Amino acid sequence: MTIPVREATQARHYAEPPQITGEAGSRTWLTRGANFVVAVSQVTPGARLERADNPDEYFLLLPPDLSATVEAGGETIEAAGDSVTILPPGRSAITARTAGYLARVFSREAQDLMARAGNADRYADGAPEVAPLEPWPEPVGGYRIRHYRLADYELGASAAMPSKLFRSRSLMVNMFESTDQPRDTAKLSPHWHDDFEQASVLLQGTYKHHLRYPWVPNMAEWRDDDHGEYGAPSTLIIPARVIHTSRKINYGPAVFIDIFSPPRLDFSMRPGVVLNADEYPMPAGA
Template identity: 60%
Template sequence: MTAHIRPASAGRAYKAPPQLTEADSRTWITRGANFVVAMSKVEPGAVLSRADNPDEYMVLLGDVGATIRAGGETIEAAPETLTIVPPGPSEMVATGAGHVVRVLSNRAADLAGKAENAATYADGAAEVAPLIPWPEPPGGFKLRNYRPFDYDKPDTNIRLFRSTNLMINVLTKRTAPRDISKLSPHAHDDFEQASLLLEGDYIHHLRYPWVPDMSQWRPDEHLEIGSPSVTVIPPRVVHTSRNIGDKRSWLIDIFAPPRLDFSRKPGLVLNADEYPMPADA
C-alpha cells in the first residue's frame, strides 16, 4: 500500500481562465498521468493543429462540426462524432461555433506542461501503470470517424472506442437525474479515469483509502461540478457519479491505455476489429 494517495483534479472550463488563447479559440487543459484533455471553445473557422503529434489522438466534437485533415486524408466530421487522428501533422477547422475536445496521450508534452494541474504530476505518478502502446491497426494509421449514438444498445449505456493508446466511453445522455438507489461505487487498482462533462451538472462522490500514514488520510469528497469540465479520478479511490438538476447531461469517460477488462468482453468495444489487443492479453 502506497503512503500517498493523489488527490482528484478538476478542470472547470465554465468558470476558469483558459490555458491557451489563440485566434478564434480558447482551450482549457487538464492532464492525468497518461493522458491530456484539451477542451476548446471555438468560433467558425478556428484552426486547431498539431505540427507533428507522436502518436494517435482522438477528437470528440460537441455541438459543432469540423473539417479534419491528417495523413493525406480529409474528412468532414459532424457534431457529436468521434475521430481517431493518426500520428504526424494534423489540422482541424471548425465549421461553426461550439466545443471541441482533443484527447491525447502524455507524449503530447507541450500540452501536458500547460495543463492547469501540471504540478499535481510533477512527481511522475508512479502509482499509475505506464502507458504501453497496443498493436498498430492492421490497416495502418488513418483517420477513423465514428457516430457513437448510432450504436445504441437496449441493455447498456456504454459506447467504447479504442486506439493504440486511448479508450473513450461515450455514455448515453441522461435526461433525468440518476436513481440514487442504483449507483455503482468502484475503484481502479492502477489506472486513472477522466470524466469529461460536456452538458449538465454532476456530483462525483469520492472515497479515499486509508494508508498507513494517518496524516495522509482524506475525508470523502462530493465534488459538484458543471460543464464543460474534466475530473481526473486517481487509482484506488472509490468513486461513483450522478447527474443532478433538470438539465440534460452528457458524460464521457477517458482511459489510457485502453482497458483490458472492457476489451476482453466480446462486442463491448465497438471498433475492436480495427485495433487488436496485445498478444499476451
C-alpha cells in the first residue's frame, strides 16, 4: 500500500493567534511533527515559561538579543543570548531577561503540548510514514542543565550552509550561522528525507522555502510546487519524502534553525559534526 505524502504545515506565527497566552503577556505558538513539538514564544522581561513535570529533556534556543534565567534539576543558570540549552526532565522554569522571540523544542513525550498544537489534527492518523522515536542512550553524567554558547564552538564539519549541531536523546537542532547576504541561488541544496520530518524555524529574518511533492498514481492528488515566503517568527514542518531547500532572502541578520527527531544518524556518524556528541552516546551498534 502506498502511504500518501503529508502536506507541509506552514505556520506563519506573526499572522496567527497563539495557542497559549501567559500571565505576563507572553504568547506561545505550538506546531508539531510526528515526533516533536516546537514552541515559539514572544516574551518580555520577566515573562516566565514553566513546565511542572516534563517527562524528558527539551531544548531552549535563544537568539543573540535574548537572555534568560533557567531553573531545572535543582540548578539555576543565566543563559546568554545566541545559545542552546538542554533542560533535564522534571520541573523547570525559564524567565526572560530581555524581550524577543525564543524557541523551545520538546519530544512527542510532551503529550499536553502535542495535543494543543495548531496543526494537531493533521496527525490524527499517527503519521505511519515517519520512523518511530526511540530515545538514544542517557547522557554521560546523567541529566542536568547543559548550556552551550554558540560563540564557544567552531562551525561543525557540515556541508551546504555553515551551522552548529547539538543533540539530546530524542532531538537534534541545527543552528545556522547568520550572514548579512541572501543565499546564493546557484548554491542551493534540494534534498528529501525518506522517513523523518524536518522543522525549519525562523526567529529573525526572511526566508523562502521551496517544496516539491512527489507524484503519486492518482493525478488528482498531485500538488503544485510551493515557493512560500516566510517572515519571523514562523515554523515550517517538512514531511518525509518532500523535496525541499531554503534560502535567506533578506540583507542583514537572520536566526534560522532546523530540527529533527530522532537525532539524525547520518550527521552523528560524521566526526566533528555534532558538537556535543561526547555527552550523548549513539545507540549500540550504530
